[in-house]
């Protein structure tokens with residue numbers, strides 16, 4: 318089981334099982350830490366390792382490194398929130414990204430977002446569906462304005478996307494799981 322899955326599940330486990338999961342998490346974090354020396358510390362690289370392994374940056378991991386390295390947790394959180402590559406909350410299995418930069422906005426990206434929320438059952442104040450199958454992300458211009466509106470479905474870029482084409486892709490994902 319991937320560390321991401323067990324860490325997510327560990328939040329719902331009874332106390333004894335949670336202790337075991339915590340030990341596994343500590344071992345994973347120790348492994349990341351072994352890649353660095355005190356003189357070679359790079360918060361971004363550590364965060365990238367955490368994100369790669371867990372799929373996001375668990376708060377607990379940040380406080381662990383903060384204690385171990387005697388670096389304020391705020392520096393980790395500050396860096397993690399500055400770069401869009403980092404995520405502070407668990408993400409769904411499928412990531413749907415919609416560009417809402419000016420060109421895409423003019424070509425109807427807001428309509429795509431609203432329809433996706435309904436289709437994927439994602440509330441307005443959240444990004445991920447309650448079953449963790451889908452995360453809807455919004456970005457500000459991915460530099461492909463010539464083919465606006467643009468979406469990225471599980472890392473595949475789709476330009477000149479229409480509501481119909483997008484819903485077809487979502488249905489395909491849903492039926493393949």
Ligand code: FES
Nearest residue numbers: 416418421461462
């Ligand atoms: S505004 Fe969407 S790609 Fe530039």
